[in-house]
Amino acid sequence: MVNIKDVAKEAGVGLGTVSRVINNSGPVKESTKNKVMEAIEKLNYKPNEVARSFKMKQTKTMGLIVPTLWHPFFSKFAMHVEERLAQLNYKLILCNSKNQVEKEISYITMLENNKIDGLIAITYSDEIDQYISSTLPIVSIDRHFTNDVIYVTSDNLSGGELAAKELLKRGSQRLAYLGSQSMIQNESKNRVEGFKKYLNGKEKNYKLLILAEPVEDIHANVKNFLEENNDIDGIFCINDKWAKITIKVIHDLGKSVPDDIQVIGFDGVTASKDEELNLSTIVQPVQEMAYSAVDTIININEGQNVEQKYVLPVSFHEGNSTKN
Amino acid sequence: MVNIKDVAKEAGVGLGTVSRVINNSGPVKESTKNKVMEAIEKLNYKPNEVARSFKMKQTKTMGLIVPTLWHPFFSKFAMHVEERLAQLNYKLILCNSKNQVEKEISYITMLENNKIDGLIAITYSDEIDQYISSTLPIVSIDRHFTNDVIYVTSDNLSGGELAAKELLKRGSQRLAYLGSQSMIQNESKNRVEGFKKYLNGKEKNYKLLILAEPVEDIHANVKNFLEENNDIDGIFCINDKWAKITIKVIHDLGKSVPDDIQVIGFDGVTASKDEELNLSTIVQPVQEMAYSAVDTIININEGQNVEQKYVLPVSFHEGNSTKN
Numbered sequence: 001m002v003n004i005k006d007v008a009k010e011a012g013v014g015l016g017t018v019s020r021v022i023n024n025s026g027p028v029k030e031s032t033k034n035k036v037m038e039a040i041e042k043l044n045y046k047p048n049e050v051a052r053s054f055k056m057k058q059t060k061t062m063g064l065i066v067p068t069l070w071h072p073f074f075s076k077f078a079m080h081v082e083e084r085l086a087q088l089n090y091k092l093i094l095c096n097s098k099n100q101v102e103k104e105i106s107y108i109t110m111l112e113n114n115k116i117d118g119l120i121a122i123t124y125s126d127e128i129d130q131y132i133s134s135t136l137p138i139v140s141i142d143r144h145f146t147n148d149v150i151y152v153t154s155d156n157l158s159g160g161e162l163a164a165k166e167l168l169k170r171g172s173q174r175l176a177y178l179g180s181q182s183m184i185q186n187e188s189k190n191r192v193e194g195f196k197k198y199l200n201g202k203e204k205n206y207k208l209l210i211l212a213e214p215v216e217d218i219h220a221n222v223k224n225f226l227e228e229n230n231d232i233d234g235i236f237c238i239n240d241k242w243a244k245i246t247i248k249v250i251h252d253l254g255k256s257v258p259d260d261i262q263v264i265g266f267d268g269v270t271a272s273k274d275e276e277l278n279l280s281t282i283v284q285p286v287q288e289m290a291y292s293a294v295d296t297i298i299n300i301n302e303g304q305n306v307e308q309k310y311v312l313p314v315s316f317h318e319g320n321s322t323k324n
Numbered sequence: 325m326v327n328i329k330d331v332a333k334e335a336g337v338g339l340g341t342v343s344r345v346i347n348n349s350g351p352v353k354e355s356t357k358n359k360v361m362e363a364i365e366k367l368n369y370k371p372n373e374v375a376r377s378f379k380m381k382q383t384k385t386m387g388l389i390v391p392t393l394w395h396p397f398f399s400k401f402a403m404h405v406e407e408r409l410a411q412l413n414y415k416l417i418l419c420n421s422k423n424q425v426e427k428e429i430s431y432i433t434m435l436e437n438n439k440i441d442g443l444i445a446i447t448y449s450d451e452i453d454q455y456i457s458s459t460l461p462i463v464s465i466d467r468h469f470t471n472d473v474i475y476v477t478s479d480n481l482s483g484g485e486l487a488a489k490e491l492l493k494r495g496s497q498r499l500a501y502l503g504s505q506s507m508i509q510n511e512s513k514n515r516v517e518g519f520k521k522y523l524n525g526k527e528k529n530y531k532l533l534i535l536a537e538p539v540e541d542i543h544a545n546v547k548n549f550l551e552e553n554n555d556i557d558g559i560f561c562i563n564d565k566w567a568k569i570t571i572k573v574i575h576d577l578g579k580s581v582p583d584d585i586q587v588i589g590f591d592g593v594t595a596s597k598d599e600e601l602n603l604s605t606i607v608q609p610v611q612e613m614a615y616s617a618v619d620t621i622i623n624i625n626e627g628q629n630v631e632q633k634y635v636l637p638v639s640f641h642e643g644n645s646t647k648n
Contacts, residue, residue, distance in 0.1 A: 068597065071596040078399075093416065096407060
């Protein structure tokens with residue numbers, strides 16, 4: 001059966017070029033495009049055979065790209081990816097990208113060249129889109145690529161709603177959201193959207209502090225904000241890192257948590273299995289996200305139908321930064 | 325040129341068996357041993373060609389086994405291993421063993437079958453020794469295997485001495501060491517040895533609390549110890565986890581850190597790059613350890629001489645659990 005590699009060989013171009021032409025998913029010179037189209041016609045190639053061509057040459061290895069392993073969310077996620085892969089008799093090839101787009105592209109090339117069977121990517125680079133084709137077995141975590149790459153995410157919108165709901169239920173009256181915002185489309189923006197949606201529904205006012213990434217000095221910005229808004233008594237932060245800094249600022253201002261101000265974070269991942277989660281936070285289902293990403297790639301390679309996105313439920317963890 | 329695989333094939337046994345015979349490094353049946361010796365003689369095989377045979381068939385991948393990735397030390401270590409490998413154009417295949425010896429053996433088999441070019445192992449299993457041969461390009465972190473496996477470690481002995489020295493220098497008079505001890509030979513035992521050595525040299529008394537692993541309830545044990553020894557004013561803990569629990573116990577007992585009791589930990593690894601290291605602790609050179617492990621394997625495969633162990637220097641980090 002004709003596959004994408006035959007087309008690439010016939011046209012004298014790389015696999016990535018062929019997939020970009022097929023999917024119209026990135027820049028290709030007109031003359032190159034013509035060569036690819038001619039090869040497709042000559043070989044009577046049908047693009048929906050792509051999945052099968054990958055399946056036929058299994059390496060039983062999968063790639064994972066994270067910005068850095070040295071971070072509780074990414075290290076726990078990577079642990080669960082490897083755990084699931086091992087159950088399925090796959091090996092994990094792991095990459096810390098540090099958001100270097102060249103390093104990310106090298107893994108996509110490995111995938112195109114059938115050196116790995118699939119790729120799970122957590123990336124915040126904005127240049128990577130043009131190299132990714134939705135015909136490759138790639139699953140993204142959180143980030144929407146602008147093309148149709150499949151992604152797995154936790155339910156950030158419901159997480160934001162849940163945080164607002166818990167703060168109100170536990171007695172806060174004057175709420176605020178604190179966080180940063182990236183220029184790149186990503187799921188975490190839904191956290192503040194959920195928060196606003198819930199409070200708008202209740203006709204409650206709220207304050208927002210949203211800073212453009214990268215934020216130089218979160219502590220100083222939060223301090224200014226809380227000094228200017230000294231009646232705030234309930235805060236939802238974009239993530240646990242912000243929540244911990246916010247609690248420190250509150251203490252520095254001579255107030256107490258949770259008695260004066262309740263704080264809820266987002267992530268819910270401790271540094272290791274041994275550590276207790278003391279913060280009140282919205283917990284991402286890290287293990288389920290990892291398993292779902294792996295299983296989706298397996299399903300793609302087996303030619304099964306998969307969803308375009310998987311949104312997994314979050315939960316509230318009651319720690320010591322909210323009242324009970 | 326004849327290599328170890330030819331010998332294995334001729335003898336009709338696995339590579340591991342051949343290397344165990346060559347190195348006399350594990351149990352092999354007498355009849356099997358004879359077959360291997362006959363094959364070696366027939367083929368005129370010279371064991372010092374092993375390194376070259378590995379080099380000739382490079383996969384440009386290296387394996388790393390850690391007990392779990394979800395732990396600051398291991399995740400930072402893995403990050404630096406991948407970082408160094410990427411500089412050398414190698415890929416990392418990563419395994420969370422959870423100390424399951426079967427999973428560890430499967431990676432050693434991959435190495436024996438030339439599916440990876442080398443293996444870096446952090447393992448606390450006591451059964452793994454018999455499967456590891458010193459002719460394979462394996463580097464261990466911390467743990468001594470009973471045979472001649474090369475290892476990289478931080479200078480635990482000097483770390484213990486340094487902790488004792490810093491506690492005395494900063495005014496503590498009645499010192500204690502708190503930690504656990506595994507039945508398996510490992511480098512962390514040198515932490516208490518260094519501590520004792522320094523204090524014996526100064527003719528200072530000290531107390532020790534050393535519990536057999538696994539310790540059920542560190543908090544309760546430390547609390548009992550400090551209640552029975554309520555004059556202690558300086559403590560060195562086996563690692564930062566113990567130090568954090570100890571500080572909690574001291575607060576629970578109504579005392580303060582560092583004014584009443586100074587505490588020094590060991591490891592010095594925060595949960596991520598963003599976090600500050602607040603604890604006073606002996607810092608392991610994690611990046612240097614990772615780079616040294618990778619470079620040692622490369623050197624083995626290039627047939628260069630390598631040391632049997634690499635002991636890398638530690639340093640004292642002044643946090644807020646000691647006086648300045």
